[in-house]
Every structure is written in structure tokens, then in C-alpha cells.
Amino acid sequence: MNYWLMKSEPDVFGIDHLASRSGQTEHWDGVRNYQARNMLRDQMRLGDQVFFYHSNCKVPGIVGIAEIVRAGYPDHTAWNPDSKYYDPKSTAEKPIWYMVDVRLVRKLKRTISLEELKQRPELAEMPLVRRGNRLSVMPVSPQEWEAILALE
DNA sequence: GCCAACGTTGGC
DNA sequence: GCCAACGTTGGC
Numbered sequence: 001m002n003y004w005l006m007k008s009e010p011d012v013f014g015i016d017h018l019a020s021r022s023g024q025t026e027h028w029d030g031v032r033n034y035q036a037r038n039m040l041r042d043q044m045r046l047g048d049q050v051f052f053y054h055s056n057c058k059v060p061g062i063v064g065i066a067e068i069v070r071a072g073y074p075d076h077t078a079w080n081p082d083s084k085y086y087d088p089k090s091t092a093e094k095p096i097w098y099m100v101d102v103r104l105v106r107k108l109k110r111t112i113s114l115e116e117l118k119q120r121p122e123l124a125e126m127p128l129v130r131r132g133n134r135l136s137v138m139p140v141s142p143q144e145w146e147a148i149l150a151l152e
Numbered sequence: 153g154c155c156a157a158c159g160t161t162g163g164c
Numbered sequence: 165g166c167c168a169a170c171g172t173t174g175g176c
Binding site: 033034035131132133134 | 156157158159
């Protein structure tokens with residue numbers, strides 16, 4: 001099993017949106033970065049665990065845990081001209097972009113803030129805390145996963 | 153709202 | 165293939 005961290009803006013799609021979805025499950029669409037795409041498409045497996053991270057908000061940080069319930073498949077929002085994620089270069093025959101389905105496992109008891117994560121020496125290698133990082137999907141090592149959960 | 157950092161685009 | 169211009173991300 002792998003561990004991941006996925007960023008989302010709470011104003012757009014936050015942990016409470018996921019919680020209110022049918023089956024507390026939703027597709028993770030709109031990833032339009034090749035490095036992140038490769039992870040969605042090639043590496044995420046059923047049952048992988050995900051930290052749900054809120055970005056671009058008052059207190060950025062990890063707010064919950066989700067689980068991959070469907071491995072990578074083509075992101076159909078790329079084919080919809082009305083979608084803000086529309087990409088005419090992607091077709092059903094040759095999809096460029098991929099998504100996964102995630103189900104909420106639980107919300108954390110509290111937000112583990114980015115500020116707090118930055119203070120932990122054992123988390124210093126995470127792309128998340130490194131300057132200028134913009135990856136919206138990133139791997140988390142088992143050690144980092146445990147260290148973060150211990151902060152809760 | 154600002155702006156640094158980064159990825160992508162496109163002219164050459 | 166280089167690289168300047170541009171758009172986006174996301175912390176602050």
C-alpha cells in the first residue's frame with residue numbers, strides 16, 4: 001500500500017464537500033500537471049491512503065484521511081467544452097489526463113497546519129514543505145505518514 | 153492582494 | 165533546442 005498527499009482548495013472542494021457526497025466518494029478531477037498525472041495514472045492503487053490537504057486558505061494543512069477506491073482512469077472533464085478543465089488535446093481515444101476516486105476515511109480531530117509540519121525535522125524532505133513546491137499530488141513515505149499521524 | 157517559484161508555450 | 169513571456173499555484 002502507498003501513501004499520498006493531495007491538495008485541494010476548500011472553497012472549491014474541501015473535506016466537507018467530500019463528506020457530503022454520496023458514499024463520501026468523489027472523483028479527483030482537474031489535475032493538469034504531468035508529474036501529478038503520472039502518479040494518478042501509474043502509481044495509485046486501490047486501498048492507498050491519502051492525506052487530504054487544504055491549500056490556498058487561511059490555515060493551510062492536513063484535514064483528513066481518504067482512500068483510493070478506484071485507480072487511475074481518464075479524466076472525462078477534459079472532454080467537456082463547458083468544463084473549466086477542458087483540454088481539446090485530450091480525447092477518449094487518447095486521453096491525456098487521469099483521475100482517481102477517493103472516499104473519505106475520516107476527518108482529523110484537528111487541522112495539522114503547514115506551519116506545524118514545517119517545524120518537524122523528520123518531515124523536512126517532503127515536497128510539501130519545500131520552497132516553491134506546487135505539486136498537487138505527492139507521495140508520502142510510511143515514516144512520514146506515521147510521524148504526521150502522531151501529531152494529531 | 154502580492155509576488156516568488158514554477159511549468160508551459162511558442163517564436164526563432 | 166533555447167529561452168523569454170506568460171499563466172498558475174499557493175503561502176503569506
